[in-house]
Amino acid sequence: MTIANRNLILNADSYKASHYLQYPQGTTQFSSYIEARGGQFKHAVFFGLQMFIKEYLSKPITNDDIDEARAVFEAHGVPFHETGWRYIVDTCGGYLPIEIQAIPEGMVVPVQNAMVQVINTDPQCAWLTSYVETALLRAVWYPTTVATVSWNCRQIIQGYMMETCEAIEGIDFKLHDFGARGATTEEAAAIGGAAHLVNFQGTDTISAIMAARRYYGAEMAGFSIPAAEHSTITAWGRDNEAAAYANMLGQFAGPGKLVAVVSDSYDLWNAIDNIWGDALRGRVVATGGTLVVRPDSGEPVAIVIETIERLMKKFGCTVNNKGYRVLPDCIRVIQGDGISQQTIVAILEAMKQRKQSADNIAFGMGGALLQKVSRDTMQFAMKTSAAKVKGIWRDVYKDPVTDRGKRSKKGILAVVKNNRGEVRTIRELDLGQRVNLLQTVFKNGQLVREFNFDQVRANALVSAIATESTEEADAELHSPDLG
Template identity: 65%
Template sequence: MLNLILNTDSYKTSHYCQYPTGTQYVSSYIESRGGEFADTLVFGLQAFIRQYLCRPISMDDINEADAILSAHGVPFNRAGWEYILNSHKGFLPIEIQAVAEGTLLPTGNVMVQVINTDPACAWLTSYVETALLRAIWYPTTVATLSYQCKQVIGRYLQKTANNLDGLPFKLHDFGARGASSEETAALGGAAHLINFMGTDTLSGIVAARRYYRANMPGFSIPAAEHSTITSWGKNGESAAYANMLQQFGGAGRLVAVVSDSYDLWNAINRIWGDELKEQVETMGGTLVVRPDSGNPLEVVPQALENLMDKFGYHTNSKGYRVLPDCIRLIQGDGVSLRSIEAILAALEARGISADNLAFGMGGELLQKVNRDTQKFAMKASAICVQGEWRDISKDPITDPGKRSKRGRLALIRSNGQYQTIREDQLGLQPNLLVPVFRNGELLVQYSFDEIRARAGRQAI
C-alpha cells in the first residue's frame, strides 16, 4: 500500500490532460471550512511526509500503476511519472507550506498550501489531494476532539479540585481496537497524546516516536479485563481481585480492575469495601475501579458515592469531596465529549470533585470522526498559464459555504487573531505558512515535545 502513484482517486489519473494548454503551475490549499468546533489543532502532516514523500517512486511503482489503471479503465500518465523518476530521482517536485503543527487555528483559515516546483508537472498538485487531505484531516480532527475534551475536564477541575496536576492523565485512549486500521490507530493515537499522557494505543506511541522524535509520550498501567476476572469463576471474583493487588499493588503503583463482571455494587460494597479494604488502604498505591456497563450518568455518581461510604473522603479547598489516595474510578464505557461534560456536571451537583475520576475513550475518540466533522477541503486557488498567474475558485450558487479562496495565500496573525490573506498582500508581515517540504526533502522537523508545548500554551 506504499505505492504513492496509486494513493489517489481513480478520476485524478485523467486530470493531467484537462488543464489549459501551457499550464505551468497549480497552487492549492487546505482548510477547515467550519464544523463542530470553532478551532482546529493542527497535526499529522510531518508523519505523512516522512512516511510517503521522503521515499522516491520506482519503476516498479510505475509498472504496477500502469497495469492496474489500464485494467481499471482510466488513463495513466506514464510519461509524466517516468519524467519524475528520471528528472527528479523519483521524488515529487512539489513544495508544501504549512502552519506549525500544534497550532490551534480558527476554522476558515489556510492550513496547508501546495504547489508544483517543475512546470512540466502542473498536474501533480491536485493529484496528491486524496492522500494529503486525508493525512491532515484525520489526525487534526482527533487532536481537536481530544483538545476539546481537555478543555471540558480542565474546567471542572478548576471548579472542583485544588489544582490541575492530574489533568494529563484524565482521558485515556482506549481506541485501538475500534480503529479502522493500525495506521488509523497510530495517527489518531499520536494526535491524542498532544493533549494527554494516558494511552493503551501502542501504535500511537510508535508513531510519535517514529515521526516526531518523541522519547516516551504516553503511559499506561497494569489493568484487568473481563477474561482475566471471569477465568476465576463467579465464586472466585474476590480471589481474582486479591490477585491483582498482589501482582501489581505497591507503593506508588496504580492498578485498574474492571469490577462489573457480575454485580458492580457487590464488588464495590462487599469485596473492595469490606473483604479487601485493608489491602487496598495499606498497599501504598492506588486501586482504580472500572465500571464497564450501564448508564454512566447513573453508574459513575453512584459508584463514587458507594466508594466514599466505604473508604471515606475529605473535603478539598473548593468544598468538594475527594476519595483517599488509595482509590479512584475510571469510566471507559459510553464516553464521548458530551458524556464527559454530563458526568462531570452530575458530580459537581453532588459535591464530588472531578479529581476522583478519569475517563477512557475508544471509538468516539479515534473512529467517530470524518472529514465533515470539521469540513476539510483542498481546493486549487491559483494557476499559472504561459507565465501568467490567474486566480481560480469555486462559488456554487447552491451552497455558499463551499465558496473557495482565490490566489496564492498567506497566513498572518494580526492583533492576536489569525487571518488568511493573499500572498501578494504580505508586505513586511511574517507568513506563518512556512515551507516544510520541497522536492523530496523535509525542510522543517517538529519534535513531539515542541508540538505538545505549543498546543499546551493555548489550553485551558
C-alpha cells in the first residue's frame, strides 16, 4: 500500500484550488519567497530542497493526474483549474513553468532572510507560484529545522569539548540519530535523518543514509555500530545477565571495534559495579576495542554523572592537560534516553562541574531531533512579494497591525553578503555588482544546480565559523528594512 500522494496537483491545501479566480485581471507573474521569521534559533541551516525537486518536480504532470485531480476537487467542493493544468501538459510537457532560486544548501544564515524565491516563467501560469506553496514550504521547513536543531547541538557539544577535551576530532560521532521509529512516516525519517547527517555522521536511521545517497550522491553518509536492545539482553533471563553481556563481547568486540550494550534492564548499578566492572572487567580491557555502556532510564543528568563516576571507580581514569578526567579507551558511555538540546547542555555542564571530560560521553537523540519540531519552531512562511499586473511590477506584502512580526518583504529579492561577511536580504534592484546568493536551482522541469553531500556539509561547517565572527550583527539582521 502506497500512502504518499505522487500527484503534485493534489499536493496542496484545498483553498489553493480556488485562488486562480481571485487574482487581479492582467496578472502575468508572481514572485514569492520562503524565510524563517524567527522562533527558537537565531540562524537557520538551509537544507532539503534538492530532495523535493528530484522526487517531485523532475517528473511531469500527466493528463491522468489532471483527470484524478478534477474528480477529487469536484467531489471535494472546490473549483478546479482544468484549463490551466491542461495548458501545462500541452504547452510545457507537464513540467511546471516556474523558476526556483535558493541559497546554497548547507549554508547557515540569520533568520529573517530569504532562503528560496519562486517565480512563474509562463505568463499564463501566474497562479502556479502560490499554488506550490504547501508542498514547497513543507519541503523546506522540516529538513531545515531538523538541520538547525542538529547544528545547534553540534555547537554546544563542540564548545564543551573545547573546554574539557584535548582534541575535538571525535565530534562527528557525538550525536547519534535514534529517531527513525518516532518519526511520523518513513519519508519523514529519511528527510529529517538526512538533515541531521549534515552535521554529524552517527545514525541508526537507514532511511536517512538512503536519502543522502539518492538525492545527494553520498556513497555512505552515516555510520553505526553493533548494539544491544533490551530484548536481546532480557531474552537470556535475569540470572544470565552476565552471560548476555559476555555474548556481546564475544560476538562483536575486538581491536579497534566498538560495541554498545544497554545495561539498565534490571539494575544499572549492579551491571556497572559487579558485571562490567568486576566479572567482565578483564575481558573488556583485553578486547583492544571500546565498550559503550548505555543507561536507558532515570533522570538523565544524575544517571550520566553517576554512571561515569562508577565506571571510573572500576576502570580508572586519567587527567587530561585541561584538568578533566577521562575514562580509559576501553570504556565509554552513550546517553540516549530523554535527550534534547536542553538536556545535552545540562549533562555536559554537570560533567564539567565534576571535572568529567566530554570525551566520556556520546548522545543518542530521537523524538527531539526528528519529531519535536513544527513549522512554528522557526516560524517558517512563504509569502508573495511582487506581482506583475498589466505589464508593471508592483510590491505585494502584508503588514498586520495585530502582529508586526508577520510583516512580509516587498519586491523581487536578493540575498547578499556585505563587506563584513554579514548576510542580508535586499531588493534585487539594489544588487549592483554584488553576488546574489539566491541562485537558480530549478527551471521549467530541470534541476539547474546540484549539490553533493560533501558540499552541503562543507557549507554548514564554513558558515558555522563565519557565524561565530558576526554574532554581534544579529540585531540588525533580524529587522531588514525592505520597504
